[in-house]
Structure formats: C-alpha cells, structure tokens
Amino acid sequence: MDQRAILDHQFTVAAYVLTWAIQLGYLAWLGLKWRGQKRDAGGSARNPR
C-alpha cells in the first residue's frame, strides 16, 4: 500500500469516526437531558411546594 493510499484510508476513517462521534455524542446528551427531566419531574411530584 503506497503512502497516498494510506493517507486516503486514514482520512476516510477519520471522517466516519468523527461523524459517529458527533451523532452518538448528541444522542448521549439527549439521553442525559431526558433522564434529568424524569428526575426533576419525580422530585417535583414528591415535594410539591
């Protein structure tokens, strides 16, 4: 495998990995927000002001 093909491969892998990192990172952030809301809603129901 020549140097050009190795670099092409590395750049392609980087693009795919970064795409998934962004998408899954966002999904994880949404999941955390969802869990936080459930916790807040539970706390509000148990301790009404």
Added chain:
Amino acid sequence: MEPSLHLPVESAPPAPSYTGSVPTGFSMKKLAIGLYAAATAALMVWGFYQAIYVAPDEQTMHEVQRIFYYHVPSAMVAFLFFAISLAGSIGFLAFRRNRPDWAQAADAWALAGAEVGVVFCTVVLITGPLWGRRAWGIWWTWDARLTTTLVLWLIYVSYLLLRRFAAGPQVQTLAAVLGIFGALDVPIVYMSNRWWRTQHPAPVFGGGEDSGIKDPGMMHAFLWNLVAWLAWGLLILALRYRVERRQQRLAAQEAQEALNA
C-alpha cells in the same frame, strides 16, 4: 356546570385500570419505537457496508471519495431539518396569540429542527474539509458553497445560543424571527454552486447533464446512506421534540406552583 360529588354508584366513572388498555397502548408505542430504532440501526449498518465494501472505487480520488456517502446525505438531512425549523417558527408566530398550545408545539419543532440540523451541518463542515484536504490539498477555501454553509451553521448556532442564554417572554418570538431569517440561507447554499463558479463539486441532483452520480453502484450506496441518515435523523428529531415538550410542561408546572405558593 359543577360536577356532582354524590354520584350514584351505577353512574360513577369507572376507576382507572392499570392493567387494561393504557399499559397495552404504552407497550405498543414502545414496541413501535423499538422496531423503528432497530430498523434504523440495520439501515445504518447496511449503508456503511454499501459505502465501504460495495460501492466501486472512484477513478481519481480513490478511497477518500467514500466520505461523500456520509457528507452529502448529512447535508440533505440538515436542509430538511432547517426547513422543519422554519415551519415551526412560522407556526409559532402564527398561533402564539390564538392557539397557545399549538404555538408551544410549533416552537418545540422549531427548536428540535434547528438543533438536530446543526448536528448534521457540523458533520458536513467536518467531513468536507477532510475530503478537501486529500482532493484539493487544502482544508478550506472561501468559495461560495463552503462560505454560505459556514454562515448557515453560524446562524443556527446563534439561534441555539439565544434559546439557551436569553431570558424573558420575548425569547421564543425573537428565536422564531431568527429561525425564519436563518432558513433563507438554505436555498442560497443549495444554489451557490449553480449561481457562482465554485471549487466545490457539482450538485448530485439537478445540476445538469454533466453532474451527478453516473455509476449505478455509487448511486445505490448513496441512496441507502441517504435513507439511513434520514431515518436516524428523524429518530433523534422526535426524541429532541419530546424532550422539549416535557421541558415546556415542567416549566409551566413550576410557574403554576410558584403562583400557588
């Protein structure tokens, strides 16, 4: 009419059942969401397989051209979600006085569309330079397509910052106006490499006889990835919408509790 507190036993409303239709409906909904998520995951795997192992090697760019199968569908899905944000923003402005419930739902769609659109647009702005570095020898150039895409991303990031940090009763209205003006950049981005001479490759669709994908194998891989990313995008869009609606309900509940205190 005041509800009677002394209903006869025969006419009393039935006690809520927690073993009948409610849990079944809930389970059906969860099942449908689970099936959709599983189908989306399968599509993503299939799309990846098509892009990496099935699509033929491009003659001049070779392997790095395969970035295209993630880059272009991400751009298309981002455009779609910015259009949803535009519709939500218009809906909010239209319903905010007469139909507050509809206005809140429209606002949630506007926010969800903008946020998920920014996620996809970020993917576009990262995968594009990675491809450009190998194909052109540079990470970035200030040509019309790249610049208008960056401006689009900045507009929607400013929309999200406004939603996050501004306070007061006018935030939703201001955000809706910004969302409408931001969406005006979408057709400019789309048309930029038709209107101006750019370094960016020709459009995949609607760019004339010399542009587009000629190889059927490449077209298949592209279409599978487009469907997969659309399915994925709709899944996280729906989730983001649900989160925002719940946030609105919690905020309304807190406001009501503060008033009652």
